[in-house]
Amino acid sequence: MTTTVETPIGAAKTMILNMGPQHPSTHGVLRIALELDGETVVKAVPDLGYLHTGIEKSCEDKTYSQAITLTDRMDYLNPLGNNLVYCLAVEKLLGIEVPKRAQYVRVMLVELQRISSHLVWLGTHAIDLGAMSVFLYCFREREEILKIFELFAGQRMMTSYFRIGGLALDPPAGWRAAIDKFLKMMPSRVDDYETLLTKNRIWMGRTQGIGYISTEDAVALSMTGPTLRASGLAYDNRKVFPYSSYEEFDFDIPTRTDSDCFGRYMLRVAEMRESLKIVKQAMAKISDSGPVRSDAPGIVPPQREKMKTEMEALIYHFKIFTEGFAPPPGEAFVAVESPRGELGCFVASDGSAKPLRVHFRSPSFINLQALPKLIEGQILSDVIACIGTIDIVLGDVDR
């Protein structure tokens, strides 16, 4: 197209800019087609599916216990939370109760997971906006949490530590000392991040008033989690629909009313402090001995000692690992509060040993839907702030 002197260059024209899928600020393989008028975003169309692995389909071809390992791989910053929601859904389908001790261990580890996920979010969000050092500090602390997970499960990330009916193993020797050490260190470290960012003028300039979404819009677009709570609505599954004994814990649900990137940052920092409170209470509640698996023969694998002395236990063990178990026909939906929002799991059984359908309501996927709403009308550099502030994990978006 030729440009003449009479029409100024670029007047009344928009251009299409392709962002991603290999862009460092999209936190994975997200592609966004942006229509720009100068530097202002007119329209944004997210394009997903680059990481689609068909986990829901694969679950249908595995027994109920085998599918746990797949759930780790969806939201790789929250594997324990994924284990938890899947186990809770199958336990609901089976109608079995998990011992209190195992429930408290689950709560404690899931809250540590929430802190570690928020640390990755804070580090990557800050590095996107140019604050390099925060990233290094966040990953230093996250490493300590991953060491705790390694102590419990033998794995840093793909833990598969929660099993149907309880836990894979008893808590290991020395777990109290490890978590105590972390709890002593962490509060001052959270203060340090705030010192680096909260009153930082560049940080405030890049986040305040950016990516506004009203409460009504957030609810209409099915947003949950910190993004919804920063818009002023205290909707948190841990309080509203308690699971795994959350009703016995004393903690607050922080909310903000500024509904922008800065509000969501402040909210997540406040959530880290609340999670520390929950971890501390859970440690006090966990007794030193007691069962960590429910007594459900034929569903929960028997103890090792029983297997060597009792014939029935040996038979159950063999049957569980060769043919699995069959829940009664029916459907169950369980939702937990993941670091990103409401993580739901829908399991339908037809009475056979493999699930008829497993569906995950992944918070990243549904929150990402609101991205165009957040960024349309903003300038291009704010797109990066907005993607960061929704806290998407592409493994969770595409499943």
Added chain:
Amino acid sequence: MTENTSENTNVVAAQLRAWNGKAVSEVIEFRGETTIVVPREMMLEICAYCRQDPNLQFNLLTDATCVDRYPMEPRFEVNYHLVSIPRKARLRLKTKLSGNDPVMDSMVPVWPGANWLEREIWDLMGIRFNGHPDLRRILLPDDWEGHPLRRDFPVQGFRDVPSSYIPAFRKPR
């Protein structure tokens, strides 16, 4: 489903029945969850009512998903999971679709958040939603054939067979 029907005890179902006699085909109570089965033609109307009515206030659509019960008929069950944040309640609305005609109304006019959820169902299960503003594939490539979460789609897929088994790849010598 087992533990069936304490039909008239459920408040939401009773209210829906009072509102329109044809609205509720079946009420299923299982493990403390309420499922209301509604006819496909009335789904949009019922959802709008559930969202607007001051006694129900199901303002958040948390999830939409589909179950394929192939080879049974009607094979598809589309589930909408609703949450009422003010009332702290959950509800599952279910509608059944036959395999010959897997079409229903889109819930986007009621909850804009249904947009991507329904696109996902279309992509993976092949249910068409009338009135959806942008019914394209979302997770799979545009040129993908079939809907892989259907039960008659093999887990390994149709493409992952060794190329020598596919006639087109068998070159004459």
